[in-house]
Amino acid sequence: MQQSPNQPTPGGLVLLPILYMVWSETLIQDQENQAFITFLNQADWLSEEDKKFLREKLSPESPPQRQEMEFWWETITSAIEESKTYPNLTSLGIELLRKAAPEVAYTFPIEQAEKELSDLEKELGIVGKSAALSFKSSHSNISTRYETQVDFDVSALTEILDGQRKPLIDALKTFLATDNFDYIQPDNLETYRNQVLSWCRLLADKGYGAIGYPEEYGGKDDMEAYFTVMETLSYRDLSMVIKFGVQFGLWGMSILSLGTKKHHDKYLKAIGTLELPGCFAMTETNHGSNVKGIETTANYDHQSQTFTIHTPHQDARKEYIGNAAMHGKMATVFAKLLIDGKDYGVSTFVVPLRDEEGNTLPGVKITDCGRKMGLNGVDNGLIAFDQVVVPRENMLDRFSAVDEDGQFQSPIASDNKRFFTMLGTLVGGRIGIPRSALAASKSGLTIAIRYGDRRRQFGPEGGEEIPILNYRMHQRRLIPLLAKTYACHFAMEYVTNRFLQRQEEEMQEIEALAAGMKSYVTWQNTATLQECREACGGKGFLSENRIDALKNDTDVYTTFEGDNTVLMQLVAKSRLSAYKEQFENMNLFTIINYVASKTKTSITEKNPLIIRNTDEDHLLDSEFHLSAFEYRENSILDSGAKRLKRLMDEGMDPFDAVNVSQHHLVNMGQAYIERVILEKFIEKTDQTSDPKIKDVLKKLCDLYALYQLETHKGWYLEQGYMEGVKTKAIRKMVNQLCWEIRKDAVPLVNAFNIPDVCLAAPIAL
Amino acid sequence: MQQSPNQPTPGGLVLLPILYMVWSETLIQDQENQAFITFLNQADWLSEEDKKFLREKLSPESPPQRQEMEFWWETITSAIEESKTYPNLTSLGIELLRKAAPEVAYTFPIEQAEKELSDLEKELGIVGKSAALSFKSSHSNISTRYETQVDFDVSALTEILDGQRKPLIDALKTFLATDNFDYIQPDNLETYRNQVLSWCRLLADKGYGAIGYPEEYGGKDDMEAYFTVMETLSYRDLSMVIKFGVQFGLWGMSILSLGTKKHHDKYLKAIGTLELPGCFAMTETNHGSNVKGIETTANYDHQSQTFTIHTPHQDARKEYIGNAAMHGKMATVFAKLLIDGKDYGVSTFVVPLRDEEGNTLPGVKITDCGRKMGLNGVDNGLIAFDQVVVPRENMLDRFSAVDEDGQFQSPIASDNKRFFTMLGTLVGGRIGIPRSALAASKSGLTIAIRYGDRRRQFGPEGGEEIPILNYRMHQRRLIPLLAKTYACHFAMEYVTNRFLQRQEEEMQEIEALAAGMKSYVTWQNTATLQECREACGGKGFLSENRIDALKNDTDVYTTFEGDNTVLMQLVAKSRLSAYKEQFENMNLFTIINYVASKTKTSITEKNPLIIRNTDEDHLLDSEFHLSAFEYRENSILDSGAKRLKRLMDEGMDPFDAVNVSQHHLVNMGQAYIERVILEKFIEKTDQTSDPKIKDVLKKLCDLYALYQLETHKGWYLEQGYMEGVKTKAIRKMVNQLCWEIRKDAVPLVNAFNIPDVCLAAPIAL
Structure with missing residues (x-):
């Protein structure tokens, strides 16, 4: 005792x-x-x-x-x-x-x-x-009492997000919420892939597949609708999205964009109904980013007026080809055109792969890529061609052709220009993919933020536990990502519109915009979903809560449709030149003509009163944000151009000079894209009439701006554009905005309006 | 024509x-x-x-x-x-x-x-x-010619990495390289889980399971060997590692650490041979990080001298419990001890789950957690107890007991202290997990760096394509991660040794070290594997190349054994107090006794000659690196302590004050850990006698230091500790070091000496 x-x-x-x-x-x-x-x-x-x-x-x-x-x-x-x-x-x-x-x-x-x-x-x-x-x-504290409030009309915000496409989005969401599209376990690859094919058939039957094709081929000639469909589908199984994109986008659009009327007439209708499943066979094992280096050959035979498609060695096989392992009947094959032994560069050919019964045709050897990190419902495969003969009309001849006399013909004299014009027609993929990524981010954030709002852990001594979203660190992890997702949404809306209304002379700018946004948004998406996974703890690791699939299925978005790092350098090259039509092929030694006109403004901005200004009004002033973003954009562009020129003037090999500046170039691309995103977000906020929605959008926009300024504060301090007192004030303001937006966070994710059946995560329902 | x-x-x-x-x-x-x-x-x-x-x-x-x-x-x-x-x-x-x-x-x-x-x-x-x-x-350029060189004795570096444990590591690697351990497809959960169990039996048969237990129970009383085994196993299937850790670590060590001789005699031998598979049932659905809040009860019955274990509601079920869904026969169950209705806090009990045939016992209901992001070879489950009765001797009674008279007994008066002492005995998990994470990082880097060395893409006009590891961006993506992995390796060696030689009075420091390293290394690992995935492009997305499994299996490492964000705050709290024995329970209002003694040095360091010094000798001076790291560590600690005190002095509720400072606290923890890591890396480099290895380690150490300084440059500039001219020089030096280490990169990953069979990735062989 x-x-x-x-x-x-x-x-x-x-x-x-x-x-x-x-x-x-x-x-x-x-x-x-x-x-x-x-x-x-x-x-x-x-x-x-x-x-x-x-x-x-x-x-x-x-x-x-x-x-x-x-x-x-x-x-x-x-x-x-x-x-x-x-x-x-x-x-x-x-x-x-x-x-x-x-x-x-x-x-x-x-x-x-x-x-x-x-x-x-x-x-x-x-x-x-x-x-x-x-x-x-008990003692009163703010952390315990703080909670979600609905201060604005959530459905009105949804209308702003959906815009004119709301009827299409709503109809598709309703369809996706039927049990036709119930998720299945990814255990068995064959079952999963066949299920995904069935889903795509359901979509084709409703006319979604052909929606971007001309009306005479069963479509509605509505590319914007196609992008909207890609994005909306992404609230459901992502293998379905990619299979859909392979069939109706890559395969169908390659016929539409690279072929001529005879090909359209022959294939397009059957592609749109999914009667004719097909592949887009561009990438080879040894050549991904560097498409120009592909080694598959298409050798013209004058006598028979045929091409012989051939894979010279193992590593020249077409790899990662969607629809190849199981379902594809035909493929658009990228190959080097040879006439009489002379190489005329990359051209495209329609090559049959399987017969009606699904058996591979003679000379075609397909190997399954097997299990992947994600997208296991897509049947990716390797394709090898052993002297496969196709008739002359199978050449997609919009940009390069062989005439009846066996002569090479092209409306574009320069090999370079022809090649990049051809690839340029496929830029739509660089719009569809980031829009799909955005949807995945929205799903992840909806799950993590709803969970954070209701999950309680720890609390004051003797008091009840508090929602984890009331913790400042948790807010810092998720709220800036929510702001970025909103920011990217409006920027993608802008890029889509630019693409739809494009004029020939704008193509270089639009290609750069699409390439840059594709990189920025898909990187952003990977980071967002990773954070959502961790923010949901053990629950985030369980497949039932779907962050697993969202993350793993979209992980390759940073790689396909152009590796992000490579694309960002292309964006930079485009920025270094004001006037090039096609930028992917630019040699940097002919484009260093950038004139640092805009950076002149920097002198006034470095006014000591401004670099130390920590007034709240100033910190929340969109003009300040935009000018800081522009300053960064222009300074990096200017210094990059000068640096490259200096290195080459000093006699450095141009290839080395570009290599030495690579990190600089990637930053150049990012700074440009971030300025565009902010500019469009500010515009959107300004245009919003509902005062409460305007208010919350302004906060998100401010947070996006200030969070990026905080992220780049090292750079701004190095430049003397801000002093420490100001960057510290920015950090505090970021914390404050996270705290303020936290109460709006659930309504803000609810405005994404993702059907619960699609979201499916038990922790978020 | x-x-x-x-x-x-x-x-x-x-x-x-x-x-x-x-x-x-x-x-x-x-x-x-x-x-x-x-x-x-x-x-x-x-x-x-x-x-x-x-x-x-x-x-x-x-x-x-x-x-x-x-x-x-x-x-x-x-x-x-x-x-x-x-x-x-x-x-x-x-x-x-x-x-x-x-x-x-x-x-x-x-x-x-x-x-x-x-x-x-x-x-x-x-x-x-x-x-x-x-x-x-053709024209000569450096980017094309640059290539791997072997400048040092790779096997001698392996010996430095493995240290005295080389014989154990080599033997286990040889065993793991046999076809017994061939990877299997994760398609079928049941098959996979049974395979993983068989692997663990093979390891138990060789004595690896019991290696940390006392000799009388079949072990070697060698905890260091146990950690080494956990790390080495991690070059193979990671589900096996976690299953191994659940059985021999969590389940076995809980009996060893929380029980007394009667429990050891009864269970330990059978656990070590895997005759008795068991679980560690601590976490509940509603209580993960806040273990103190668990709701499972153990109600003592004086008459029968038994405890009734009960789950009061669905969300109080034990969740994520490894070995539960299929194989576990018993579990260490954490529950609130109730005697005569009075709550004596969390205690532990051995509770049988299944009979010899594997049927769950009456009152025990187990639900499968189903498919997860990774670790699908581990059978995690939910456990609910419906009034399950266990005898008095099933209480693990080292720290709390009920005596024959039904009185509560404990050698530790304070409930708080008892609770955290109990948890403190389990700190070993926070050493095992980061060591496993390090092995995963090493595998990922070996795959990505070998691939980067041989994968060629693009090249100068008219020249051949160059290895992608020759690109500066690619170096920037991978080489600093390689440096960090080496840095963390030596730091984990240090923390392991501190743990093995621990004295009672050092426990608080060691717990903080382990918690901090667990967070730092596992976050680092997630980032490393994500980068490796992207750096390998499409190949990185294919499961055959294993970055998929490495990333997904270890993703939950940032969550289990303590959520990283929570742990980093605990580290910070520990740093705020010089003398607390157990830090997890500290109320911050009793610990603000930090005296900013070390930060006095800052005045001399802010000498204008130093803050602008860009001499190469200075930039590569380890003393400069360490003092910059220490300055950051101490400044953040100092300002954090002052800030908390000020907020509370101003009358802010302490819980709110801690919440407002959360971001600061996490930085405080990180800054401390980074200083420790650098210090140990410098020591290791200094101790290395082989001049060529010393040279390459010095470069890695410099890169680690400068890369972190670059990462935190915003902070250093804000503080006036460096000027822009210096941070710019640091960036250049980081680029330069990446370039220099690139030629050593393949030998450096080869020094990890991972058997090719274990690595398995075709792109790396």
Whole structure:
């Protein structure tokens, strides 16, 4: 049996809260013990009885028993007055004394005790007021009370996001929410791939597949609708999206864009109905980014007027080809055209792969790519051709042709230009993919933010646990990503419109925009889903909550349709030249003509009053944000151009010079894209008429801007564009905006309006 | 038929290289055309015939035909002299004229032509020397020639990495390389899980499972060996590692650490042989990080001397429990001990789950967690207890017990302290997991770096394609991660040793070190594998190359054994107090006793000569690196302590104050860990005797240090610790070190000495 606790002496009562506090944290080791001994030796206002009691209770050798601690706790908490504020533990001790022995308290040297004990508290590192609070049964704090509020009309925001395409989006969402599209386990590859094919057939039957094709081929000639469909489908299984994109986008659009009427008439209708599943066979094992280097050959035979398609070696096989492993009947094959042994560069050919029964045709060898990180419902494969003969009309002859006399013909004289014009027609993929990525980010954020709003963990001493989204770190992890997703949404809307309304002379700019946004958004998506996974903890690791699939299926988005790092360099090259029509092929030594006209503004912006300005009005001023983004964009462009020129002037090989500047070029591309995104977000916010929605969009826009400024603060400080006092103020403002937007976060993800059946994650429903 | 190209006039020859260059890039639009017209109007040294020819060839309306362009190319390249250097395109044009018409050249106004044409070249933005190079059949550049070199003894570096554990590591690697451990497809969960169990049995049979247990229970009492085994196993299937850790670590070690001799005697041997598979049932659906809040109860019945284990509601089920869904026979269950209705806090109990045949026992309900992002070979499950009765001796009674009289007993009076002492015994998991993560990073880097060394893509005009690891961006993506992995390796070696040689009074520091390294290394691992995936492009997405599994299996490492964000805050709290024994339970209002002693040094370090010092010697000086890391560590600690104290002094609720400072606290933890890592890396480098290995380790160590300084440059600039000129010099040095280490990169990953069979990725073999 434990011995029962002794009643504290009067002086013991005064020190009881301190005693309890140090023992509850087992603080008493040498350092603290020394502080206590010094204190006890000096405190002449304590009686010998007090000192005896305290020495006993403070001895590190005989810590108080559990029962004694409980007794102390009860003694303290029963004396405390909930309505009172105690500035330190001593004042609490004196309250104890007053309640237990009012007669002693009357003569007790309170002032002296308070002074000496406050020194002791300081010595022990105790923050008295806060420590005293912990004895109260509950105490009010902001972190606990804070919660979701719906301050704006969520469906009105959905309408702004969906725009004119709302009817199409709503109809497709309703269709996707039927049990036709119920998710299936990815365990068995064959089952999964066949299921995905069936889903695509359902979509084709409803006319979604052909929607971008001309009306005479069953379509609606509506490319915007096609992009909208790609994005909306992405709220469901992502293998379905990619299979859809391979069939109706890559395969169908290659026929449409690279072929001529005879090909359209022959294939397009059957492609749009999925009667004719096909592939887009461009990439080879040894040549991905560098398409120009592909080695598959198409050798023209004058006699028979045929091409012989051939794979010269293993590593020249077509690889990662969607629809190849199981379902594809034909393919658009990229190959080097040879006439009489002379190489006329990359051209495209329609090559049959399988017969009606699905058997591969003679000379065609297809190998399954097997299991992948994600997108396992897509049947990617390797294709090798062993002298496969196709007739002359199978050449897609819009940009290069062989005439009846066996002569090469092309409307574009330059091989380079022809090649990049051909690829340029496929730029649509660089719009479809980031829009699909955006949808995946929206799904991930909806899941993580709803979960963060309801998941509770930890809380103040004695209080209830609080939603994890009330934690500042959790906000910092998710809220800026929400702002970025909104920002990218409006920017993709802009890029889509530019693409749809494109004029020939704008193509270089639009290609750069699409390439840059594809990189930016897909990187952003990978980062967002990774953060969502971690923010949902163990629940985020369970496949049932779908962050798994969202992340893994979209992971390759940063690679396909152009590796992001390569694309960002292309964007930079395009920025270095104001006037090139096709930018992918630019040799940098002919394009360094950038004139640093815009950076002249920097001098006025480096006004000392501005570089140190930390006024809230200034920090939340969109003009400040945009000019800071523009400054970065132009400075990096300017210094990059000068650097390249200097290196080459100094005699460095141009290839080396570009290589040395690669990191600079990638930053150049990013800075450009970020400026475009911010500009479009500001415009969208300005155009919004509903004041409450405008208000929340302005906050998101500010957060996007300031979060990026914080991310790049090292650069701005290096440039002298801001001083430390300002970057620190920006950090605080980012925290503040995260805190403010947190209450809007659930309504903001609800505005994405993703059907619960599609979202499917139990933690988010 | 195309018309055959006309022979250029003499003046046309001089301009031919410019003509070719602008057309090959289809430069000629309004702006350029204007430049040409102006030039032609002025150039009185050209004949009318020349001007006619040039006007014709420069017309944007009639671009040259393909055949003409080819003819120009041949004309130019056949005249060029490979050994000569041409400062611009004009000098090349004059060479053409000399070769074709020496008599005309003799009287040609060369000087005037050169002057006016060089203006034209400038106007067109052409860098002449580089442009002239492109006509040569090949030109030397550094990016092409650079390659892997083996400058040091790879196996000697392996010995340094493996240290004294080399024999154990080698033996286990040899065993793992047998076909017993061949990877299997993860398609079927049941098959995969049973396979993983079989693998663990093979390991148990060899004595690896019990290796950390006392000898009387079949072990070798060698915890270091246990950690080494966990790390080495991680070169193979990671589900096996986690299953192994659940069985022999979590389940076995909980019996060893929380139980007493009677439990050891009864269970430990059977656990070590895997005769008795078991679980560690701590986490509940509603309580993960906040273990103290678990709701499972263990109600003591005095009459029968038994505990009734009960799950009060769905969300109090044990969740994510490894070994639960299929194989576990028993579990260590964490539950709140109730005696006569009074709550004595969290205790642990051995609870049987399944009978010999594997059927769940009455009252036990187990639900499969199903498919996960990774680790699908581990059978995680949910466990619910419906009034399950276990005898008194099933309580693991090292820290809390119920005696024969039904009285609660504990050697530790404070509930808080008992709880955290109990959890503290499990700190080993926070060493095992980051070591496993490191192995995964090493596998990922070996695959990505070997691939980067052999994968070729793009190259200089007319030259062969170059290894992608020769690209500066690719180096920037992978080489700093390689440096970090080496850095973390040596730091984990240090933390392991500290743990093995721990004294009671060091426990708080060691717990903080382990918690911090667990977070740092596992975050690092996630980032590394994500980068490796992307750096390998499409190949990285194929499961056959294993980055998929490496990434997804280890993704949850940032969550389990303590959520990283939570752990980093614990590290910070520990740093805020110099003397607390157990830090997880600290209330911040009793620990703000940090004295900013170290930050005094900052004044001397902010010497203007130092903050602007960009000398190479200084930038590569380890003392500079370490003092910069220490400055950051101490400044953040100091400002964090002051900030918390100020907020609480101002009357902010302590919980709110901590919440407001959360981001600061996480940075505090990271800055501490980074300093430790750097310090240990520097020590290791200094201790290395082999001069060539020392040299390469020094480079890696420098890169680690400078890369982190670059990462945090915003902070250093804000503080005035460095000026922009210095941070820019650091960036350049990072690029330079990446370039230098690139040639060592393959030998450096080879030194990890991962068996090819384990690595398995076709792209890396």
